[in-house]
Amino acid sequence: MEPLLPVKSSEKDDEPFVKSEKPRRPRWHLPIALLLGFILFTTTPHWPSCDPWRAVLPLSEDFYSHCKSLLIPPPGTYSHRLDHLSEVLGKSVWIAEPGPSVEYFLGGFGKSDWWLSERPLLVVVIPHSVSVSGTPSSSVLATTSSDGTSISTDANGSTDSIPILTKRTNEETDIEGGTKVIILTPQFEALRASEIFLPEEIQGNIKYVAWEEFEDPHEVLWKELGPLEVDGVVLDRDVREFVSSAVRERAGSGRVNSSTEVERIREKKDxxxxxxxxxxxxxxxxxxxxxxxxxxxxxxxxxxxxxxxxxxxxxxxxxxxxxxxxxxxxxxxxxxxxxxxxxxxxxxxxxxxxxxxxxxxxxxxxxxxxxxxxxxxxxxxxxxxxxxxxxxxxxxxxxxxxxxxxxxxxxxxxxxxxxxxxxxxxxxxxxxxxxxxxxxxxxxxxxxxxxxxxxxxxxxxxxxxxxxxxxxxxxxxxxxxxxxxxxxxxxxxxxxxxxxxxxxxxxxxxxxxxxxxxxxxxxxx
Incomplete structure (x- = not known):
């Protein structure tokens, strides 16, 4: 049986053997290391980065640059859409709440702009074939500022109401020319409503009308609209039931419709x-x-x-x-x-x-x-x-x-x-x-x-x-x-x-x- 260490043959040989030879270590650590490596390999949640299916190339900057360029609509987009809506409506008015349809036609007042509550904000589109010449609302009277911009005053002459983003050319209460848009807003939300971005190309079509907390908003709207010579009212499909009921009560159920033709305008994409x-x-x-x-x-x-x-x-x-x-x-x-x-x-x-x-x-x-x-x-x-x-x-x-x-x-x-x-x-x-x-x-x-x-x-x-x-x-x-x-x-x-x-x-x-x-x-x- 071989000794664990060399036998000292002489004093001369002793030193080299002591320095060059080390005791042999037990080999039990090798299988343990292999076992641990196997466990880590089979349980780790991270896959090797060299796997080809994990190599996902990033989207290019050219792609993002192109996508960003699409965020700005070309001039005339929203005026054209309003004209298209006006043609489809004929002599009916369209009433909607903030949502995708209003966003499509106005470029604002989508669901992300306005949270729907029990206080309705209504958007009313009046085709160019229908004139608005009735008596203005008893609670919101249209007047003209020194620069020709319409503002609203209440019955006491207070001007802390809302801005009307239209230029007046005469003393009538309607917006002159083209398709008209009335935005009926709660009075205390009027400033916020007026600050929601709308494209400049249609701002001349917009009129804001406010209703106070003690008023019926639908009565305010009907007084603002006056005696319209219209065929009926078209409700957007997303209008809530309590709004729909109030409109039907005032216009008559036989004159209120839900038109798929309006929806079909959005159906075809440019x-x-x-x-x-x-x-x-x-x-x-x-x-x-x-x-x-x-x-x-x-x-x-x-x-x-x-x-x-x-x-x-x-x-x-x-x-x-x-x-x-x-x-x-x-x-x-x-x-x-x-x-x-x-x-x-x-x-x-x-x-x-x-x-x-x-x-x-x-x-x-x-x-x-x-x-x-x-x-x-x-x-x-x-x-x-x-x-x-x-x-x-x-x-x-x-x-x-x-x-x-x-x-x-x-x-x-x-x-x-x-x-x-x-x-x-x-x-x-x-x-x-x-x-x-x-x-x-x-x-x-x-x-x-x-x-x-x-x-x-x-x-x-x-x-x-x-x-x-x-x-x-x-x-x-x-x-x-x-x-x-x-x-x-x-x-x-x-x-x-x-x-x-x-x-x-x-x-x-x-x-x-x-x-x-x-x-x-x-x-x-």
Whole structure:
């Protein structure tokens, strides 16, 4: 048996051996170190930065520069919109509350500008074909200042009322020429109302009228309007019930309408609006990709939402919000989740959006991480949904402006594809079959603009035709809840893909421009 240390052979040899040879250490530390390394590798939430799928290139400064240039509307935008509204109204007046419609026509008084309360602020648009020459309100009388600018005084002559942003050319109480706009505001909010930005091009059309706390605002408005020779009153669809009731009481129910023609003005987007929507959707998709790059097996739904919110804000979106669902939670289209952790066999569904220049994005992605082990049948579901999203796009491309596809037909093109592969009932072979909502449980899509959901709606029964200027979502899905009857042996899974499409015209043909995506193959986002 060899000694642990060399045997001293001589005094001369002693020194070198002592200095060059060290005691051998036990080797038990090596397996422990390997074990610790394995544990850290398998449990750490941080993936190697060299993974290609984690390399998300930033949006370029040229992109942001272009998007910023769209924030300033070209001259004449709002005067043109008011003229268009005036033509549609004919001899009816339009009454609305602050919201997307007012923001569209006036460039201000959107929901972010004015919080709705029990004290109504009303916007009244009077077409140029209707004259206003009645007796002015007994509580707010229009007079003219030394510089020709209208101001308001109460019955006692006090001028601490509100500014009227119009120039008077005579002693009448109406605004001369063009479409007229009355903004009825609570007296104590009058200054704030007058300070909300409105484009200079329409300020000559605006008149502010105030009502005191002890007055009925609708009576004040009716006295201001006077004996109008009008066909009726058109209410914006977002007007609240108590306002609607008060208007009907004074105008007569038979003369109050809710006109879809006014809504249809907003339905078609111009080039700038499409550009703003494109920017918002590109920013949103970028945030989803960045979020995916930070995800890992074991992360929770809430932690993923936090990451998503961070990147949507970093992408410069406003009013950003999102939905994150893992695994079986995605089988509820608008579920709230359970804050469960992401497992290796789970797909991820993210549905989110924000605004840029007031215009809204809406994107949904269903995906998995590279280290996930997704069942092949779930991937086949994903591919079926991808094809269903492509079907209405192909239908649009094969159509012309003289024979556009109906919104119901676009819904059917996607729904029938899913139904032919995944259904809980026998699919009808009739030329106009009853739609199958058993696994694809919602409409195909919705219009998008200043609101996340607006006209048009792509659903069975909507016989309206697609046309240039329409922008809408295409968002087919398959939902197989965990507690429902299985379909082809599958349950506890949900898939949805959503992108927005702008309809354009080229040489008499309809073409579609995807504002984001679409996803072309499994593994992409």
């Amino acid at each position: 080039e700038r609006e499409v550009g703003l929507l494109r920017c918002a959707n590109q920013m949103t998709l970028h945030a989803i990709r960045q979020t995916r790059a930070k995800m890992y097996i074991g992360i929770t739904e809430s932690a993923t939402r936090t990451i998503l919110q961070k990147y949507m804000t970093a992408s410069r979106l406003q009013e950003a919000d999102g939905l994150v669902l893992f695994g079986e939670n995605a089988a509820l289209p608008h579920g709230s989740g359970t804050d469960r952790r992401l497992g290796k066999g789970d797909m991820v569904l993210i549905d989110c959006g924000g605004t840029w220049g007031g215009y809204t994005s809406d994107i949904t992605r269903t995906f998995a991480l590279p280290s996930s082990k997704i069942p092949s049948e779930n991937i086949r579901l994903w591919e079926l949904v991808r094809q269903a999203q492509q079907a209405p796009y192909e239908l649009l491309k094969s159509s012309s402006t003289t024979s556009p596809p109906l919104f119901s037909e676009m819904d059917h093109s996607a729904r029938s594809l899913i139904s032919s592969h995944m259904s809980r009932r026998i699919v009808s072979t009739n030329s106009t079959p009853t739609p199958d909502f058993t696994v694809f449980t919602h409409r195909l899509g919705h219009g998008i603009g200043l609101e996340g959901h607006e006209l048009p709606y792509l659903v069975f029964g909507n016989e309206g035709g697609t046309g240039p200027g329409h922008v809408f979502s295409l968002e087919p899905g398959i939902y197989l809840p965990q507690d429902a009857e299985p379909v082809h042996g599958m349950k506890g899974v949900g898939v949805r893909l959503e992108d927005c499409l702008a309809v354009l015209e080229k040489d008499g043909q309809l073409v579609g421009e995807w504002l984001s995506g679409p996803v072309e193959r499994w593994g992409d986002v």
